[in-house]
Amino acid sequence: MSWVLVRVDDRLIHGQVVIAWGGRMHPARIWVADDAIAASDWERDLLVSAAPDAEVRVTSIADAAAGWAAEAAASGGAFLLVRDLPAALALREAGATFDRLNLGGLHYAPGKSKVNEYVYLDDRDRACARALAARGVTLEVQDVPAARPQPLTALDPACVP
Amino acid sequence: MSRVPALIVMHADLAEALLRAAATLYGPVEGVEVMSNQGLSRAQLEAEIASRVAGWNGGGLVLTDLWGGSCHTCGASAARGREVIVISGLNLPILLDYLHNRDTSDSTELAERLLRKGQDSIRLQRAPS
DSSP: EEEEEEEEEEOOOSSSIIIHHHHHHHHHHHHHHEEEHOOHHHHHHHHHHHOTTSSSEEEEEHHHHHHHHHHHHHOOOOEEEEEEEEHHHHHHTTOOOOOEEEEEOOOOOOTTTETTTTTOOOOOHHHHHHHHHHHOOOOEEEEESSSOOEEEHHHGGGGGG | OOOOOOOEESTTHHHHHHHHHHHHOOOSSEEEEEOOEEEEEEHHHHHHHHHHTTTSOEEEEEEOOOSSSSHHHHHHHTTTTTEEEEOOOHHHHHHHHHHTTTTTOOOHHHHHHHHHHHHHOOOOOOOOO
């Protein structure tokens, strides 16, 4: 049961995650796999405070991969959040065996081109998306549960491996 | 006492709309900045809020809509190390009370006042039976 959502979202824990996904799926735990935030007590505590209804675990990518199997066997349901596609690929390569990946929010920045209203990718992101797809991961673009999930490969042919 | 500055950060068009609504009750409003989180990553939103509050030397308030939302957590990150207080749950009564009291309180007193004001502003009106 345990992993119910593995999501790429550059806002990490925020309203869509807590209200829309959390309100529908009620996860017992929300993991944030992010090396920079795991290294900052202050940022970690801020994210913990942002989701009062779940146990928030902020870890490095390596520690999230190390804890992957134990969480998969646990009860209660869990979310995992990473900030970008390179982090998602690093997590998969480190041993997290997810086969579906939700793309929630990857906002515009210089050098990134538009996939839809809330997903913008650059060449490195697309290379990571192809690598994930080549490993059997289905990448689905969907900001909130009420929206229809769309395969990334259908929205962006450059992400087809 | 100098005026306590405020920045409103909310989802979609809420901040701008709320300020417009406040102006219909208060009159023309000066010195309140508004912004949306629309289209911004966590890092971009934090940087944008930080740049708006950078000139506040005597403290100020960041007013947000939702505890745990990106407007709020990025406000908290941007406020770190500054005399900036972040308040979630902004509504029209809070904003009006801010406008009426921003020239006569310091930022800490004002924040505590607005917290009470917001909590008191939510009430049930039952029809008489």
